[in-house]
Amino acid sequence: MITIWGRLNSHNVKKVAWAAIEMGIEHRRIDMGGAFGFTDDYLAMNPNRLIPTIEDDSVPGGFSLWESNAILRYLADAHAPHLRPEAPAERAQGDKWMDWQFTFAEAQRTAFQGIVRQGKDVNDPQVSASIAATIKLAERFDAALGQTPFLAGKAFGIADIPMGVYAYTFFTLPFERPSLPNMEDWYAGLTARPGYASQVMIPLS
Template identity: 70%
Template sequence: MITIWGRLNSHNVKKIAWAVIEMGLAHRRIDMGGAFGFTPEYLMLNPNRMIPTIEDGDVVLWESNAILRYLADAYAPALRSDDPAERAQGDKWMDWQFHFADAQRDAFLGCVRQGKDGSDPAVTQSAKAAAAMMELLDAELAKRPWLSGARFGIADIPMGVYAHTYFSLPVDRPDLPHLAHWYALLQDRPGYADNVMIPLT
């Protein structure tokens, strides 16, 4: 039984909650962080005051993308290419997700947490920066169906979580057909609706 520590309205927790469904892993999730605070027990596992953290037997691990790689390597190798070059291409987009999160942060916080809309200058600037980055992702998805390569894999999970936020915010977005097609495919994946496509809070 894998224990996931973290509140589900966190982008990084959503990654893991979705991934364990894809992998068919027995798990439980314990709310932590944000309004739930941090217990002394949790801070012994992860002193960074960040989420998520997982416990898998004697393995304690934090950093969401490191967790994804560990879970795939341990339990679902089919979700991670055997070819080092292809695997590295997917890893690149997994890590690129953190730059995208920085670009979209003001739009997310403004619209979801502060009651603003697309007319707010900070929201508009952030939305434009996020859209420009999504144009890069759209160009990548024009060359291959998944960020992981020829088939779905863990490299699709980080940006898959952020794609839902991107398409949910009340801001202007350019027409990016390859991105939209990929997002539609994600919505049919096991666990995506229940763990990612939830109200933004």
């Protein structure tokens, strides 16, 4: 049994909750962070006051881990190795995009927070600057997906999960986007995955 600590409207929690379904891992999720606050027991596991954190009861003596992308790599290695390429070059390509996701997230953050959490218009100067920066990165991402259908090669894997979560926000926020055919096709494939639909495609908040 895996316990996932964190509220589902967090992008980083969505990654892990979706991954657990993709991997067929028995799990439960307990709300933590944001409006739910942090318990002392939680902070003993993760003193950073961030989410998510997991506990894996399958490890003798118990095991907890924080940092969302580290959690994804651990879960794949421990429970679903088919989602993580064996070839070092392919694995590194996937890891590159998993790390690059934080660049995309930072660019999109002001647009997301401004529109969703602060009620700002897309014409707000800070929001519009964030949108422009995000689109520039999305065009770079689209070009990469023109080379391979998934971020670590020919098959879906954990490398697709971090950007998959942020792609939902990108395509859901109410601003005009250029044609991004490769990213659009990749995203359409993600929306057909049950774990993505149930854990990621929820109202932005």
